[in-house]
């Protein structure tokens with residue numbers, strides 16, 4: 110529930126609303142806005158009797174949020190969330206961000222070289238898994254903690270921000286220390302204890318849609334992060350299980366405008382996992398930007414044929430450079446522009 114204060118409501122009136130909400134056994138979240146302040150009521154599961162709040166001085170309106178996800182919804186916050194990184198890169202505003210890099214960090218040399226190449230092509234965030242969720246226990250599981258050091262090295266050399274996955278609560282602390290964005294993978298979208306830990310990790314989170322998750326379930330998982338106090342959440346459409354094995358997944362680009370309508374959170378697309386096929390990544394990246402995605406996340410490897418994971422969907426660096434050229438044009442015709450990588454040390 111949202112308690113909207115009238116324009117010019119005093120601090121004492123706002124505090125009175127906060128106190129009554131707390132007396133009722135809920136949490137109050139004052140949200141100052143450009144026009145007026147609203148006080149969010151959280152902690153309820155179901156409709157709350159608003160009669161004690163409606164009559165308080167300074168209150169102009171009480172809005173019942175109709176969606177099961179509250180803080181994530183546009184009813185709760187009409188303005189789109191823009192995430193600001195210390196080096197000036199933003200996600201969720203007018204800029205379209207490109208996150209690129211290998212599926213897995215394989216060596217210092219591989220990640221530093223990839224970072225240089227994707228930066229040259231215009232990416233502003235480097236991806237690369239240190240901890241890999243693999244379907245088979247015999248597949249490469251990631252280098253683990255040493256890979257985090259290699260990602261730090263790549264960041265120091267290129268100035269790119271780093272996005273990398275936390276697979277479990279044990280690794281969350283290590284990952285959050287290194288990462289600029291902590292990725293929660295598709296398989297963990299409904300790992301609720303991990304979501305709570307991510308909500309408290311102190312870094313922006315990239316939450317990928319589960320391969321059999323509805324959009325409502327994706328938004329409810331994001332609600333876990335906001336409920337723990339983390340407002341810097343980026344959603345990611347990475348394809349859902351389809352019936353046709355010709356592609357790895359079915360990239361549901363409808364999710365982009367649907368999420369923009371239902372939520373204020375930014376949403377990016379992953380055409381690499383969404384298709385599983387190198388030659389389908391470029392057209393689907395173009396389509397994602399045309400559909401209004403706030404960014405794309407693309408797997409790029411200096412030698413995809415030798416990649417230890419997801420080689421078949423990883424682009425050669427020259428293909429990524431071409432992709433960036435083409436999505437730049439699409440961004441411009443939709444009134445946006447591709448984010449520029451920040452200089453080293455920014």
Ligand code: PEP
Pocket residue numbers: 212238242293294295296317347382
């Ligand atoms: C990845 O980004 O390499 C990955 C494992 O993604 P997802 O969780 O979407 O499968």
Ligand code: MN
Pocket residue numbers: 212213382408418419
């Ligand atoms: Mn991958």
